[in-house]
Structure formats: structure tokens, C-alpha cells
Amino acid sequence: MKLGFIGCGNMASAIMGGVIRNGIFRPEEIIGADSYQAALDKAAETLGIQVTTDNRKVAEESEVLVLSVKPQFYEAVIAQIRSVVDENKIVITIAPGKTLEWLGQKFEKPVKIVRTMPNTPALVGEGITAACANIQVSEEELEYVCSILRGFGEVEVIPEHLMDVVVSVSGSSPAYVFMMIEAMADAAVADGMARAQAYRFASQAVLGSAKMVLETGKHPGELKDMVCSPGGTTIEAVRVLEEKGFRSSLFEAMKACAKKAREM
Numbered sequence: 001m002k003l004g005f006i007g008c009g010n011m012a013s014a015i016m017g018g019v020i021r022n023g024i025f026r027p028e029e030i031i032g033a034d035s036y037q038a039a040l041d042k043a044a045e046t047l048g049i050q051v052t053t054d055n056r057k058v059a060e061e062s063e064v065l066v067l068s069v070k071p072q073f074y075e076a077v078i079a080q081i082r083s084v085v086d087e088n089k090i091v092i093t094i095a096p097g098k099t100l101e102w103l104g105q106k107f108e109k110p111v112k113i114v115r116t117m118p119n120t121p122a123l124v125g126e127g128i129t130a131a132c133a134n135i136q137v138s139e140e141e142l143e144y145v146c147s148i149l150r151g152f153g154e155v156e157v158i159p160e161h162l163m164d165v166v167v168s169v170s171g172s173s174p175a176y177v178f179m180m181i182e183a184m185a186d187a188a189v190a191d192g193m194a195r196a197q198a199y200r201f202a203s204q205a206v207l208g209s210a211k212m213v214l215e216t217g218k219h220p221g222e223l224k225d226m227v228c229s230p231g232g233t234t235i236e237a238v239r240v241l242e243e244k245g246f247r248s249s250l251f252e253a254m255k256a257c258a259k260k261a262r263e264m
């Protein structure tokens, strides 16, 4: 089974690394194309995959094809490859906003399409990917694709109308978390901690907090209250965070993100 990628950038590399690390695909079973030679060289050197600048070659040789270019290039890439994408291949998309209906129109024929929304923690096997499929994809084929997606984290099959929300809550959200970790470290540095150590403390605190939500099943508000000792330090921070609009800023940012996804 050959896995092909058209676009070998950040997201494709994270996915390739995950499926190779988990033994789902061997490097020699993966072929990638990119218009940017440096991206190809990096993928070949770091992942050991086959690389080419020929998108059609990747589409011809792979049974499962991941379209991992930016959304604005989807139409041109599909036009370039659709003549060699037959009814037996499975196309996986990862771009926001490109609906199954739009994709079907661009392929101009019935093609098996699984629309997904991954995120970059795939790089360390801690991604979460949402997936939905068109009617050409059987239950077994969707499960097979999900087994590939599990190579780099959690997977949830969802109704397509939730895909834009997935972009804001998990596709783009690593960026919000990275900004928070950066700000936490800056404050720690301002109070005298070495920067590398500050990143380690901030990152581990975020990781541990996320694991508490996932593994205790407790409401995040309850977990927050468990930290806030009466008259203590944490509630002072919470007071300022509320005053500065911490939660509403995240809320509005995610609304803008989902809106942008819908418009793409």
C-alpha cells in the first residue's frame, strides 16, 4: 500500500513522522511531492521517503493520497491530478473550508474522499484529527483511514457541519497554547527564571493540566477551583485574567477562526 502526499510542509511532515514512527507505513511506502525543493530535500533526509516534484506521479503511484497543500492551491492541484485518481484510490484532505461537495465538484467524478482536520501535535503523536467522508467511502474504508490517522494521535469521526468548529478548537488551537506558554515563560523570565527552564515549567504545567481534564473527567472549572486556595496566590491571577478578558479573548478568537474557515 502506497501513501502519497502532495505538499510536504509542516502538516504533511507531522503526519508522515507519525505513521512511520508507529509502523503504519514504512518510509519506502510513502511518496511526497512538493513545489519547493527544500521541503522535498528535508522530507527525504529526515523521513527517508521517496520524493518528486511531479504531483501526478504521486497521485498515480499511491492508493491513499493526502492533499497537504494550502487551501488556495487545492483547485489547481485537483485539476492537475484528477485524470489519474480512479475510483479505487482514497483521497484524504486536510484543508479548512474545502467541503466534500466542493471537492467532488472539482474532481468532476465520483472519488472516495475523506475530509479531515488534523493538528501539528501529530508531530509528537499527540494530535487529534476529525474526519468525515463522502458516500463513495465504505465503512471499512473509513475505518482504514482512521487507523492511519491514529498513527499520530486521537481520531473522531464527526458530521461535516462541525468541521469549521474543529479548525478553531483543535486545528488552530495549538497556536493559542504556544502563545500562552510563551507569555507564561516571559513572565517567569521577568521574575528571574532562565528562559529554557521557564519554557519547561510552563509547558509541563500545560501538559499536566490538559491530562487532568482528559483523565479525571472533571469539569475544567472544578479543576481550576482545586488550584485556587482561599486568599491564596492563584485567585489573584484569576482575578486579573478575568479583568483582562482572558476567556472572552479566546472565545472571540475562536469565533473569528471558525468564521474564516467557513469563508475559505
Ligand SMILES: NC(=O)C1=CN([C@@H]2O[C@H](COP(=O)(O)OP(=O)(O)OC[C@H]3O[C@@H](n4cnc5c(N)ncnc54)[C@H](OP(=O)(O)O)[C@@H]3O)[C@@H](O)[C@H]2O)C=CC1
Residues within 6 Å of the ligand: 006, 007, 008, 009, 010, 011, 012, 033, 034, 035, 036, 039, 055, 068, 069, 070, 071, 073, 076, 077, 094, 095, 096, 117, 118, 119, 120, 171, 172
Ligand atoms: N499547519 C497546521 O497546523 C495545519 C495545517 N493544515 C492544513 O494543511 C495544509 C498544509 O498546511 P501546512 O503544512 O501548514 O503548509 P506548508 O506551507 O507548510 O506546506 C505546504 C507545502 O505545499 C507546497 N505547495 C504549494 N503549492 C503546491 C503545488 N501546487 N504542488 C505541490 N506542492 C505545493 C508548498 O510549497 P510553497 O512553500 O512553495 O508554497 C509547501 O511546501 C493546509 O491546507 C493547511 O490549512 C491543517 C491542520 C493544521
Ligand SMILES: O=C(O)[C@@H]1CCC=N1
Residues within 6 Å of the ligand: 096, 167, 171, 172
Ligand atoms: O492556519 C491555518 O489555516 C491552518 C489550518 C488549521 C491550522 N493551520
